[in-house]
Amino acid sequence: MSAAALAPRAPAGAGGTFTGADTLARLLLRRDRVMLAVWLLLSWGVAAGRTGGTYASLYPTAAARQARYDQVMTDVPMYKLFQGPAYGTDINALLVQETFGAATILAALGAVVFTVRHTRTDEQAGRRELVGSTAVGRHAPLAAALLVVFAAGALLAVLTSAAMLASRMPATGSLIFGLVVGSAVWISAAMAVVAAQLTSGPRAAIVGAFAAFMGLHFVRGVSDLAGPGLTWLGWLTPNGWLQRTQPFAADRWWPFLLVAALVVVLVRVALLLSERRDLGSGVLASRPGPTTAPRGLSGTFGLAWRQHRAMALAWVAGTAAICVPTALVGSAAMDQYATSDRMAEWAAATGSADPADVLFVYIAFTTVFPITLYSLQTVLRIRAEEDDGHAALLLSTPVSRLRWAAGHLAAALAVPAVLLVVVGLGFALGADDASAMLAITVRLIPAVWVMVGIAMAACGLAGRAAPVVAYGALVVALTVEFGQHLGWPSWLFLAFSPFSHVLPFLGVPGAATLIVLTALAAGLCAAGLAGLRRRDLIG
Amino acid sequence: MTETVDITGLVKTFGTTRALDGLDMAVRPGEVHGFLGPNGAGKSTTLRILLGLSRPDSGTVRLLGGDPWEKAVELHRRLAYVPGDVALWPGLTGGEVIDLLGRLRGGADRRRRDDLVQRFALDPSRRCRTYSTGNRQKVALIAALAGDAELLLLDEPTSGLDPLMEAVFRECIAEERARGRTVLLSSHVLSEVEAVCDRVTIVRAGRTVEAGTLSELRHLTRSSVSAELAAEPSGLSGLAGVDDLRTEGRHVRLQVDTDRVGDVLVHLHSLGLVDVTVQPPTLEELFLRHYQAEPGAPADRGRGLGTAAR
Numbered sequence: 001m002s003a004a005a006l007a008p009r010a011p012a013g014a015g016g017t018f019t020g021a022d023t024l025a026r027l028l029l030r031r032d033r034v035m036l037a038v039w040l041l042l043s044w045g046v047a048a049g050r051t052g053g054t055y056a057s058l059y060p061t062a063a064a065r066q067a068r069y070d071q072v073m074t075d076v077p078m079y080k081l082f083q084g085p086a087y088g089t090d091i092n093a094l095l096v097q098e099t100f101g102a103a104t105i106l107a108a109l110g111a112v113v114f115t116v117r118h119t120r121t122d123e124q125a126g127r128r129e130l131v132g133s134t135a136v137g138r139h140a141p142l143a144a145a146l147l148v149v150f151a152a153g154a155l156l157a158v159l160t161s162a163a164m165l166a167s168r169m170p171a172t173g174s175l176i177f178g179l180v181v182g183s184a185v186w187i188s189a190a191m192a193v194v195a196a197q198l199t200s201g202p203r204a205a206i207v208g209a210f211a212a213f214m215g216l217h218f219v220r221g222v223s224d225l226a227g228p229g230l231t232w233l234g235w236l237t238p239n240g241w242l243q244r245t246q247p248f249a250a251d252r253w254w255p256f257l258l259v260a261a262l263v264v265v266l267v268r269v270a271l272l273l274s275e276r277r278d279l280g281s282g283v284l285a286s287r288p289g290p291t292t293a294p295r296g297l298s299g300t301f302g303l304a305w306r307q308h309r310a311m312a313l314a315w316v317a318g319t320a321a322i323c324v325p326t327a328l329v330g331s332a333a334m335d336q337y338a339t340s341d342r343m344a345e346w347a348a349a350t351g352s353a354d355p356a357d358v359l360f361v362y363i364a365f366t367t368v369f370p371i372t373l374y375s376l377q378t379v380l381r382i383r384a385e386e387d388d389g390h391a392a393l394l395l396s397t398p399v400s401r402l403r404w405a406a407g408h409l410a411a412a413l414a415v416p417a418v419l420l421v422v423v424g425l426g427f428a429l430g431a432d433d434a435s436a437m438l439a440i441t442v443r444l445i446p447a448v449w450v451m452v453g454i455a456m457a458a459c460g461l462a463g464r465a466a467p468v469v470a471y472g473a474l475v476v477a478l479t480v481e482f483g484q485h486l487g488w489p490s491w492l493f494l495a496f497s498p499f500s501h502v503l504p505f506l507g508v509p510g511a512a513t514l515i516v517l518t519a520l521a522a523g524l525c526a527a528g529l530a531g532l533r534r535r536d537l538i539g
Numbered sequence: 540m541t542e543t544v545d546i547t548g549l550v551k552t553f554g555t556t557r558a559l560d561g562l563d564m565a566v567r568p569g570e571v572h573g574f575l576g577p578n579g580a581g582k583s584t585t586l587r588i589l590l591g592l593s594r595p596d597s598g599t600v601r602l603l604g605g606d607p608w609e610k611a612v613e614l615h616r617r618l619a620y621v622p623g624d625v626a627l628w629p630g631l632t633g634g635e636v637i638d639l640l641g642r643l644r645g646g647a648d649r650r651r652r653d654d655l656v657q658r659f660a661l662d663p664s665r666r667c668r669t670y671s672t673g674n675r676q677k678v679a680l681i682a683a684l685a686g687d688a689e690l691l692l693l694d695e696p697t698s699g700l701d702p703l704m705e706a707v708f709r710e711c712i713a714e715e716r717a718r719g720r721t722v723l724l725s726s727h728v729l730s731e732v733e734a735v736c737d738r739v740t741i742v743r744a745g746r747t748v749e750a751g752t753l754s755e756l757r758h759l760t761r762s763s764v765s766a767e768l769a770a771e772p773s774g775l776s777g778l779a780g781v782d783d784l785r786t787e788g789r790h791v792r793l794q795v796d797t798d799r800v801g802d803v804l805v806h807l808h809s810l811g812l813v814d815v816t817v818q819p820p821t822l823e824e825l826f827l828r829h830y831q832a833e834p835g836a837p838a839d840r841g842r843g844l845g846t847a848a849r
Contacts, residue, residue, distance in 0.1 A: 124668075201629065201668075288664040289631075293638030297631075303639060307628065389626030393679070396590050396620035396692075397643035400612045537592040 020136030024144035028118050036152060039110030043156055047103035047181045048163035055095045065089045075340045077359050081221040087249035092169050096177050096247050103181050108188035108213045111149050112206055115192035118145035121202040149189040157182025173248035180242045183259045187238045188213045190266035197273035226329045238262055300399055304407030312415045315374055319419050323426025331356045331430040350504045360427035361504050364441050367423050371416045372451045376470045378412035379455040383466045386538045401533050409456055416448045440504050446517035450498035453524025460531025541604055543568045543690055543721045549598035551584055558584045560745035566723050571716050573736035574725040581745040582725045583623055586694050616645055619683035623694035625675040627667035633678045634663030640682040652685040658707050673699035684711055691722045709735055729822045760820040761794040769811025
């Protein structure tokens, strides 16, 4: 891959602490060339895939472009929130408005996973120790990971700009948008390298860094949605800087100076933290704990709670942190949309009179997907515990497989229910009818449970393939959801996504629907548990 | 007498690999039983079947008189297990894991637990992610020894321990035996097995090749004899059981089946014995003899014993 040509270069004048970084960078490329290539191609596809006239054909006339602009700016608030505002009626400006969110987030996801994988994961697995014993500088592994990921970001920027220039888009805007996508890689990699110093577990570092990037994107959305009064809030986030370069509109270069400064500061902080801690430990989680177990840690449920507690509480806090401010800002912001026909139509479908409620219902519905993802992770702990060897030790005690699995399953069923109640209560603060808002989010719970049931059935019946089956089911559900917007037949959506049956915009789901979904989830869980009892333990 | 562990003709396959190929083993109540075999011989697979984590393809397995798969939970009240590769929950401290496992097994003696923590010099306040291999092994060992289990299943429990801690471990096993516990100890450390085990089972490629007490096993192999004689030796090569005879003047070295040592000594005595050393086979020699043989080749004289000793 051509990133290889850019990457293996030690930082000039860095002295002995970076010795060997170039060799290590080549090792990283060798280990992850497939993952890097797939991620770059996907990000490039999302960032520049629609430049070749396919997008322009959607809005062939000036009137169509004006209509799209109005839709973003005055009709449908979700666009500003999730994608960002449009800065002009020019076709290229409209295109980058649509691609900005998805392209930066996908670029960030790959960068975070790659960076943590080659810093904290290696350290956790003991590989860093082996490397550290050879003639490499103290910071070489960190520098190598950053070199490769920064080079990958540069490559992505070049490819994106090149695709735009090849489609005869204006040069300045093309270069700026390329830099925007590249900057997303650089910023998120720098965040990840700091997170990798703070926590001692790779999972926490990945989730932490990516959630930070997503969260900042969302803060920017709230700022854009709220209008001029809150514009300053967007300037506090790097995502806001990237968006306000306004490619193909104002074409600003100077926000990239902020990006460069932030990246330098974050990397500097990571290096300082790395110097201050021992290999294998984190800055945050190195303190000793109790010498005896507290009373609560006495059974499989106590243990499951201990394992899921930190992540569950973080999700509750994160959900509240997103929903409460959105509810408080959203209500006033939605006044701008009071006359939108589209919003009035949706409000009628959900049984609400207030367009602000439509925004909240929409956001609440979109939270179902990350919440489901988290629930699947929680169920799949059953498989992870087998692989780690924890299950063998636990099951050598008088603990039945049913009780062992039930601890994790209970967490996977209870926490999403709590989260959706939190979403409902959060938006109830801004909604006209608080109890109706809560009722809407509570009705989403059985759909999540069906997905949990699929994951549980996979753990019991599919063995090693369980994660593929479980995540695959979510991908299928998301695909038919998007397919719905592309005009796919609706039976596909209804057959392959439990969410289709609780989607508020298709009318309020009845009690029978909810009971059937819950029963289906219970049946899947029972099948999974029965399969788990019958098969050999893996590991 | 009901055996604590009674395995006959155990077979377990993984795809095309035959991990266990008709394994036999009998562990008697109150004994410390060594379970020896090269890497990949099927020791851990056997233990996983005994724990009800895997189901055998064929053969019979009885553990404490019950079926280990059907009655897993009941039987686990009466045993404690230390896995070969101890994996602990990274966020819990060592002390928390010891207490958790103790509680799951139905309560542990607090005084004994604290005593063991001290004897094994474990810092129970550290998170498990910060423990070395040896320290993780200590956590699992303390949890197993602090309880009231009738049977201890130990899968290479000392592979990460330093010599000092190994000595503590041997003391503990001796104490367990004195308390009437049964121990099944899978191990690679032959000196340890020689020091603590009453009987051993040696497996290779999923089959039992030797089983019995150490002295029974020694009888089946050759001792080495080295003697200084008053006159040139004669007639030695005609004696039954003698092999690998080498003479240098009046000095003789030979290998002899352990149950024929007496005959050889009588003959040497008749030749005028000046000095003699008889060395019984070490476990290591026993072990190497089986390991170096081609898999599938008959394990010469040991073969019949596998069943005879039971």
